[in-house]
Amino acid sequence: MSGPVPSPAPTGAAPSRRAVVRLRPAADARALRHGFPWVYADEVVADRRTRALAPGSLAVLEDADRAPIGLVAVNMGSRIALRMLDRDPAAEIGGAWFAERLGRAQALRARLFARPFYRLVHAEADGLPGIVIDRFGDAAAIQPNAAWAEAHLDALTEALVAVTGVATVVKNAGGRTRAAEGLGQETVVLRGALAGPVPVPLNGAVYMADLLTGQKTGLYFDQRDNHAFAARLARGQRVLDVFAHVGGFALAALAAGAEAALAVDGSAPALALARAGAQAGGVAERFATRQGDAFAAMEALAAEGARFGLVVCDPPAFAPSRSALEAGLRAYERVARLAAPLVAPGGYLLLCSCSHAVDLAAFRQASARGIGRAGRAAQIVHTGFAGPDHPVLPQLPESGYLKALAFRLDG
DSSP, X not given: OOSOOOOOOXXXXXXXXXXXXXXXXXXXXXXXXXXXXXXXXXXXXXXXHHHHXXXXXXXXXXXXXXOEEEEEXXXXXXXXXXXXXXXXXXXXXXXXXXXXXXXXXXXXXXXXXXXXXXXXXEGGGGTOTTEEEXXXXXXXXXXXXXXXXXHTHHHHHHHHHHHHOOSEEEEEEOSHHHHHTTOOOXXXXXXXXXXXXXXXXXXXXXXXXXXTTSSTTXXXXXXXXXXXXXXXXXXXXXXXXXXXXXXXXXXXXXXXXXXXXXXXXXXXXXXXXXXXHHHHTTOGGGEXXXXXXHHHHHHHHHHTTOOEEEEEEOOOOSOSSXXXXXXXXXXXXXXXXXXXXXXXXXXXXXXXXXXXXXXXXXXXXXXXXXXXXXXXXXXXXXXXXXXXXXXXXXXXXXXXXXXXXXXXXXX
């Protein structure tokens, strides 16, 4: 499905006039009442009226016995046909509703962080299905990854400015999720202006986040705590940061006293931002980059006899769906196998996975196999996850996607 999304019915319509969608008898209504936020397309009674609802429309969800469950956003062209917005079927989705959800999300982050650089909204886990918002000081980047979010973007933006006081708001719209919702790909400034990449201070380092043309929203806040842990291992060591993006692990390590760091990534623009961050953080003389395929780069470094006290590999999602699970696990094993020989005796290897389809146990096994195939023995010294600005909805395992394993390798 592609092309522009039709406008949904007005959200201010009286609840009695709202469309009604109904679960099939075999669907698990109890799970929805207990907090699961999605209804898949094959669980919905897809009659003529339901199929005719424009993507992003709001409707009252009923169980097979016609008992109301809540207010949902509808997109019958998506695998996730319904997203639960509110347990109150009569809820009005507008400025006040968005402001309440955003205020609750900001209260958590304000308690956690002294400065306004964090993920402000983590989609379903913050009660805003399909919406991601990252805050960069006086700027914020919104990812409206569901049709209902696109349809209500103006109200969301107004509420975001009112609640947070940000001067600049960027709509960052790209990737597989939007395509699955039938949404277009575009990144535009909705409010204010941007003069260029935004400097972001984290863990003593400075990162340059490109909100307009960078990957995702420009920076991966989810790795903040893992950066900090890795930096503790890096003091006085040479560090290799593979799949480095804008230098996440490398710059944090240098800020903590690493002897030197090499960042490897396939993206020249990302490495340029990493170098700018190193310059801004005063560590440029200890920082180097290498552009190219990560697997080829690790093989080349091994051939050169390079060894590092800390090696970090933070690849993209090798298993973005369950259908890609086996191939993804093989890729994670290969990363571990190529990275392990680069670790000096007694050094550390930090491996990461952001694939929600790969659970921790499977990732741990794939990583251990790769290390073993490289002829190294290891012990796990730390297991990390996304930071607390990426809360997990207990009923939705997909919201807890990030895993990080720190190994100490023998000689």
